[in-house]
Amino acid sequence: MYNKDVRGILIKGNKSYGDITSEVLASQEKRAPLWWYFAMFVGSVMFLAGIWAIGETIIKGIGLWGNNNSVAWGWAIINFVWWIGIGHAGTAFSIFLLVLRQKWRTSINRAAEAMTVFAVLAAGLFPVIHMGRIWDAFFILPYPNTRGLWVNYNSPLFWDVVAISTYLFTSAAFWYFGMIPDLATVRDRSKSKIKKQIFHIMSFGWVGTAKSWLRFEVTALIVGGLAAPLVIAVHSIVSMDFATSVFPGWHTTIFPPYFVIGAIFSGFAMVMTLMIIIRKEFKLGDFVTDSHLEAIAKILTFISLIMGTAYATEIFIAWYSGVDAEMYTFFHNRITGDYAVQFWTMVTCNAIIPQLFWFKKIRKNLVWLFIISIIINIGMWFERFNIVVTSLSKDFLPANWVEYSATTTEVLIYAGTIGLFIVGVLLFMRFIPMMAMNELKMVNKETSIDKN
Amino acid sequence: MENTRIIGVYDDEKKLFASIDSIQEKGYEIADVITPFAIEEIFEKLNLKTNINIAAFLYALFGGVIGVFLFLYYTAVFDYPLNIGGKPPLSLTFIVIIFVGTIFVTVLLTLLTFFIRDKKGPGAKEHFQYPGITDDKFLILIDKSPDFTDKDVKGINKILTDGGAIKIDEK
Numbered sequence: 001m002y003n004k005d006v007r008g009i010l011i012k013g014n015k016s017y018g019d020i021t022s023e024v025l026a027s028q029e030k031r032a033p034l035w036w037y038f039a040m041f042v043g044s045v046m047f048l049a050g051i052w053a054i055g056e057t058i059i060k061g062i063g064l065w066g067n068n069n070s071v072a073w074g075w076a077i078i079n080f081v082w083w084i085g086i087g088h089a090g091t092a093f094s095i096f097l098l099v100l101r102q103k104w105r106t107s108i109n110r111a112a113e114a115m116t117v118f119a120v121l122a123a124g125l126f127p128v129i130h131m132g133r134i135w136d137a138f139f140i141l142p143y144p145n146t147r148g149l150w151v152n153y154n155s156p157l158f159w160d161v162v163a164i165s166t167y168l169f170t171s172a173a174f175w176y177f178g179m180i181p182d183l184a185t186v187r188d189r190s191k192s193k194i195k196k197q198i199f200h201i202m203s204f205g206w207v208g209t210a211k212s213w214l215r216f217e218v219t220a221l222i223v224g225g226l227a228a229p230l231v232i233a234v235h236s237i238v239s240m241d242f243a244t245s246v247f248p249g250w251h252t253t254i255f256p257p258y259f260v261i262g263a264i265f266s267g268f269a270m271v272m273t274l275m276i277i278i279r280k281e282f283k284l285g286d287f288v289t290d291s292h293l294e295a296i297a298k299i300l301t302f303i304s305l306i307m308g309t310a311y312a313t314e315i316f317i318a319w320y321s322g323v324d325a326e327m328y329t330f331f332h333n334r335i336t337g338d339y340a341v342q343f344w345t346m347v348t349c350n351a352i353i354p355q356l357f358w359f360k361k362i363r364k365n366l367v368w369l370f371i372i373s374i375i376i377n378i379g380m381w382f383e384r385f386n387i388v389v390t391s392l393s394k395d396f397l398p399a400n401w402v403e404y405s406a407t408t409t410e411v412l413i414y415a416g417t418i419g420l421f422i423v424g425v426l427l428f429m430r431f432i433p434m435m436a437m438n439e440l441k442m443v444n445k446e447t448s449i450d451k452n
Numbered sequence: 453m454e455n456t457r458i459i460g461v462y463d464d465e466k467k468l469f470a471s472i473d474s475i476q477e478k479g480y481e482i483a484d485v486i487t488p489f490a491i492e493e494i495f496e497k498l499n500l501k502t503n504i505n506i507a508a509f510l511y512a513l514f515g516g517v518i519g520v521f522l523f524l525y526y527t528a529v530f531d532y533p534l535n536i537g538g539k540p541p542l543s544l545t546f547i548v549i550i551f552v553g554t555i556f557v558t559v560l561l562t563l564l565t566f567f568i569r570d571k572k573g574p575g576a577k578e579h580f581q582y583p584g585i586t587d588d589k590f591l592i593l594i595d596k597s598p599d600f601t602d603k604d605v606k607g608i609n610k611i612l613t614d615g616g617a618i619k620i621d622e623k
Contacts, residue, residue, distance in 0.1 A: 017488060017588035142527060150527040154536055154545045162549055166556040173563055180572070185488070185586040204567070205576030208585055212570050213490040214500045219566040222508045226555045233552055438489040 010104055010443055012286040017441050021185055024435045027282045028186070032430055035281065043422030050416005053409045054129055062132045064409040071392040071404035076130045078384040079414050081259075082266070083123035083421075084164070084238055085380060089267020090116025091171050092231050094178075095224040104295055106439040107287040111278060112271045113175035114432070118424035119270075120168045122417035127160070129413070156240040163230075163237040170227045178220060180206050182433040235260045242387065248325035249334075249391035252317065258310045262383060265303040265350070269376035272296045274425065276370045278434055287435055294363045300376065301357040308351030325396055333390045338403065342382050343390075349379020455595045457483060458605065459582065460612035461619040462590040465491055471592060471615030472497050480608060486580070486591040504565055511561040516554025524549060582623070596622065 011020070057064055067074045090112040097105035128137050140161050142151045151158050184206035187199035206212070239259035242250040272293065279288040318330040334343040353375050362368045394401045428434070462468045465487065472494070475482055485494050494500075524546050528534070533541035567573055585591060594608055609620050 021587045142523075148532060150532055150534070152534060152536060153524060153528050153549055154539060154543060159545075159548050159552070162552050162556075166552050169556065170559050173559060177563060177566075181489070181586065184578075188581075188583075188586045200578075201575045204572040204574060205578050206572065206586070207578050207580050208486050208488060209580075210485040210487065210491075210494045210498055211500055211502075212572075213487065214495045215502050215504055215566055215570050217490050218502050218504045219562055222505060222562050223559050226559055230552065230555050233548075233555075237548065237552075441489040442491075 009289065009291070010107065011440060012289055015286065015444065017444070020440050020444065021189070021437055023284065023286070024433055024437050024440070025186065025189065027429060027434060028431060029189075033281065036426060036430065039422060040426050043419045043426060046415045046419025047423055048416075048419070049412045050414075050419055053412035053416060054125070056409055057129055057413070058134055062130070064407060066405050066407045066410060068402055068404065070395065070400045070402045071389060073130075073388050073392060074404055075406045075410040075414060076126045078381065078388050079417060080123050080126035080130075081238060081384045081388075082377075082381050083119045083126075083417060084235065085259075085263035085266040085384075086270045086377070087116045087119035087123060087167075087171070087267065088231055088235060088260075088263035089269075089271050090114070090119070091167075091174070091227050092264050092267060093271055094174070095228045095231065098221070098224045099228055103443045104292055106443050107284075107289075107292055107435055108271060108275055108296075109439070110175075110179070110432075110436045111274055111428075111434055112267075113171065113178070114428040115267075115270060115274060115421075115425065116171045117168070117175055118421045118428075119267075120164065120171060121424070122420050124164060124168060125413075125417060125420075127164075156237060156244050159237045160241060163234045167230055167234045170223070170230055174220075174223050174227055177223065178436060179432065180204055181208060181216070181438045182436060184208070185437060186433060232260055235263045242391075247391045247395055248323070248329040249314075249318075249387065252314065254310060254313055254317070258314075261303055261306050261310070262350075262380060265300065265307060266377050266380035268296055268300055268303070269373040269380075272300070272369060272373040273377075276366055276373070278429065280366065282429070282434065284435070287440065290364055293366075293369055297357045297363040297369060300354050300372075304351055304354035304357075304376075308347075311347060311351060328394065329391055333394050334386060338393070339386065339390045342385050346379050346382040346386055349375045350383060353379075455597065456622055458594045458596050458608055458612075459621040459623055460592040460594075460615070460617040461582075461584075461621065462592070462616060463588060463618050464616065465493075465590055467616030468590045468592065469493055469497065471612055471617065474611045474615055475592065475594065475608070478607065478611060480594060480604075480611075482592060483595045484580075484591075484593040486582070486585045486593070488584075488586055488588060488590070504562065504569070507565050508558055508562045511565075512554050512558040515557040515561055517550060519557065520550045520553035521546065582621075592617075 013019070015023070065074060065076070067076075093112040094105060094109040097109070128134050131137055140151060140158065180203055183199055184203035187196055187203045190196040190199055236256035236259065239255035243252060243255040245251060275288050275293065275296075279285050279293075315330050315335070318326040321327075333339055353372060356362045356368070356372060362372075389404050393404055460471060462471070468485070468487075472482060472485065476497070482498060485498065487494065525542065528543075528546075529541045535541075571579075580593075582591060583589070592612065596605065612620050
């Protein structure tokens with residue numbers, strides 16, 4: 001049950017409803033700051049570099065990547081899982097906290113949902129280009145065709161297609177749906193005719209009658225309630241891409257919860273990174289208060305402990321199973337051996353450094369919060385590297401053992417997806433209300449007015 | 453053509469609640485209430501109900517669970533059963549696809565139901581406009597029936613003013 005005394009004041013400054021509208025929309029109504037243009041330039045250059053690398057891959061083939069017969073999945077799948085993980089927090093954040101009636105979500109949910117949409121878009125690129133012949137990508141869909149064949153429903157890769165496309169649709173729909181009343185606010189405040197017309201189209205004729213609000217609330221709760229199990233299902237299904245195989249290090253029942261919790265871990269860290277930028281650069285400290293960031297930090301501390309436990313469990317089970325291949329993968333290819341650096345980076349970034357959040361001083365320090373949130377996402381990338389590369393590079397047959405390193409093309413594609421994410425988030429910050437104003441107004445009096 | 457409406461404009465939802473109670477006590481019918489955010493008390497006071505939740509359940513059951521299962525059954529068991537390692541064509545893996553497919557179908561149809569029932573869509577016309585309704589103003593709308601006498605109108609205006617309306621208007 002929500003308790004305001006535990007969570008503290010959610011919106012500082014005894015704001016009126018009008019103040020909330022003006023302050024949240026200030027970022028759109030004023031000129032963009034210089035750093036925004038600079039970041040947009042950097043993001044666009046990265047994005048264009050990625051498009052060039054994808055073009056090269058499509059024209060010349062997957063041979064441009066470092067993948068080989070043994071390590072058939074390289075950076076593409078690492079990055080795919082990494083982005084999907086980041087994309088998880090938006091919906092997880094928004095929906096779990098909505099269902100649990102956590103009112104502190106209101107300042108953060110819009111940005112988290114936007115992040116989800118761009119991250120899942122970035123993730124979706126990788127399986128498509130990994131097919132090599134992307135013009136045949138539609139073969140994966142079950143449609144009546146001249147071959148008389150349907151797809152293989154027993155394949156986790158098909159489950160992936162269904163789950164990720166449903167996740168992209170549901171997240172984008174939930175994000176946009178929640179935004180309609182705020183788009184109407186922008187429409188009504190616009191002075192420029194063109195802007196008014198654009199937001200008139202985008203706000204779907206919203207007025208805010210009691211009946212509309214009732215339908216809106218019920219629909220949002222239903223869509224949110226349905227998306228919550230989807231969040232769990234999507235990353236469980238992604239984990240089954242690995243777990244249903246027999247590779248050492250992959251064939252384990254811990255994978256679905258381990259992937260889901262890891263995804264939420266990296267996503268929450270990315271939410272923290274973004275909210276610090278939004279708070280600092282758009283001067284929205286009254287809405288994203290210290291207690292909001294502290295709440296995220298506490299969640300990250302707890303998830304970090306689960307991550308540490310999961311890593312220890314994997315190692316223990318490998319030893320306890322007595323299977324040589326499992327023992328080799330964990331003890332001679334991860335903890336020690338060729339990929340020890342990547343393994344220990346993962347452990348340090350995910351299980352050790354976030355424990356600094358036990359100290360209140362660190363939880364209250366924006367610089368520390370920002371740095372640790374970035375470190376977690378670096379650690380989560382290395383986790384996926386460990387899973388994909390260590391198991392594939394040295395499997396049951398020593399004659400097939402190879403090393404894997406990424407090529408420039410792979411690095412550029414990854415950079416391109418980061419560019420896509422940066423550009424998407426920057427456009428969101430500039431042109432769309434960054435916070436759910438109607439929800440902030442809903443919690444304003446109850447949690448903040450006269451308590452400041 | 454729509455009736456003229458008496459509009460009470462408020463800047464505080466608590467005052468709005470009191471006015472709604474007074475208007476209902478005097479036996480006048482409230483045509484609509486417009487607010488910048490969702491307020492559950494108003495749903496209760498106006499006795500508003502929606503069946504979207506029942507519709508969503510039916511979509512999930514028939515469109516999702518049964519619909520997706522029948523599609524999988526038709527394609528994988530009836531039309532072209534693939535023999536993959538001797539596994540049965542009617543397999544437990546259907547559950548995964550039915551689970552996700554049900555969510556997809558239900559979300560899609562529930563959203564469509566909202567937009568159709570509420571007459572919302574890209575470029576849809578706002579059926580009522582008044583300054584500040586999506587920002588910080590709360591409105592009570594009362595249909596000005598042709599049967600209303602001057603006394604009725606004055607009575608309503610008085611209730612609205614006494615309830616704390618910052619402005620009374622007609623549109």
